[in-house]
Amino acid sequence: MIISVASGKGGTGKTTVAVSLALSLGNDIQFLDCDVEEPNAHIFLKPKITRIQSINVLIPQVDEEKCTYCGKCAEVCSYNAIAVIKKKVLFFPELCHHCGGCSLLCPQKAIEEVPREKGIVEEGRAGSIHFLHGRLTVGEAVSPPLIRAVKKFARKDKTTIIDAPPGTSCPVIEAVKGSDFCVLVTEPTPFGLNDLTLAVGMVRELKIPLGVVINRADLGDKKVEEYCYKEKIPILMEIPMDKEIAIAYSNGVPLVERKPGYKEKFKKLYQKIIEERG
């Protein structure tokens, strides 16, 4: 079963929940950190990395000898990554989505596709946890190809936990898509509620069953609870505001390590996920 942990709003506690869930479930867990722009789970799980794989995407390379500057490549590129100005083809690699259209449709066959490193996937073990994460190369804009590379390792026959990036658009969808259940972590503030609403819309669009974990539950107002009740969304767990948890987090110590009593609570969270999934 693949469980993704997402949030809409950043900094609500996705990584805390994902890491603690993995550490509470014991053996043979797979952990995929799909926040390839800013991966943080390794800080808490401290995996021993045993394999590093470079992830390449294909980008166009124009053979100026064959090119007639007809402009077809610029015309077909939906991402404005190619411009043809007089006798010059300008390429903006950070805008390229690697669709291959320019190369395929060039009438002169003047565009060849060459690999470009997008980032790396690191694989290793943290105790009994099989750990994987992606690291997007700094300056690269398009992260979904790297997220897809991390997700190739996801196994349905194991318990796989995916730590998703914040937001609700392409990188999040790429991370959450295909999971059997999605846990949305939020906080009881107007920002938490607004972004939860957006995240619920996205997960429902993907037709994935979902539940909510409210972090720092005693901090703000009751509107998140009211929203969940109205929308018939199960609240799977509440974690109170606790300075000790915050300090442990700041030092890279997982919640269940600082407060081992929480292991039982995270096991219950897992049980609830199984029940809700039906």
Place this chain on the structure above:
Amino acid sequence: MKQIVIISGKGGTGKTVITASFAALAKNKVMVDCDVDAADLYLLLHPEIKETYGFTGRVAKIDEDKCIQCGKCQEVCRFEAINNFIVDPISCEGCGVCSYICPQEAIKMKQHPAGNWFISETKYGPLIFAKLGIAEENSGKLVSLVKQKAKEIAQNQKRNFIIIDGPPGIGCPVIASLSGVDIALIVTEPTLSGIHDLERVAKVSYHFGIKTRVCINKYDLNLKMSQNIKDFCQTHNIEIIGEVPFDIVVTKALTMGKPVVEYSDNEVSSRIKKMWEKLEITL
């Protein structure tokens, strides 16, 4: 006219709280929310929407009557968006290659509503923001669009500043937010995750040659980590222009829907005010 963007790498470090306070402090400015995935700034600035515009996306659509199931489209699609001659609109990135390659001309690229963007008025000045539709692509394009509109408004109305609330991460919407700005303020927090993410986003900012400053939010939560941030910034020649303490008043102001500098006159507010003064001088 100067542009300042507030970014963080890691989400939830306090970008919007700081941006909203700058909106209350700065004179003669335009605000723009570039976190189009999860725009929150409007919750603190309470805009009155003046103009609403649609934003469209593109998705491939196969005409079943014309399709001969040759499979060419599935072969060329790099996004695994076509299965059994049906397009999955969520996976489709709108590149259009399938429509060009189809020998039957059975595939058309359809425009569809992908969100809205708004020109609004707040008591602090104009705010441009957007709401990307559910499960839509192209947030980088939308970011560029709202920024461009803010710039036009700022030029027409002779505004001094554009204050940009940026998205988390280091990918396409962040890069779009950074383009053409005069200064980037990175709001970080004294946690290992915060530092890790600060280092990556600072590299992005450096990569694009943008002047960068750092603010340590909740600095007193872990003084040792705050020191590590200072060491990092010193090594990389990045000036820290503010340290804001942890205070429950920030959440209270948020719950009341107000910029913290207007809600309370305490240490948090005075530190943010000092930070804005420094930024104003730098700009």
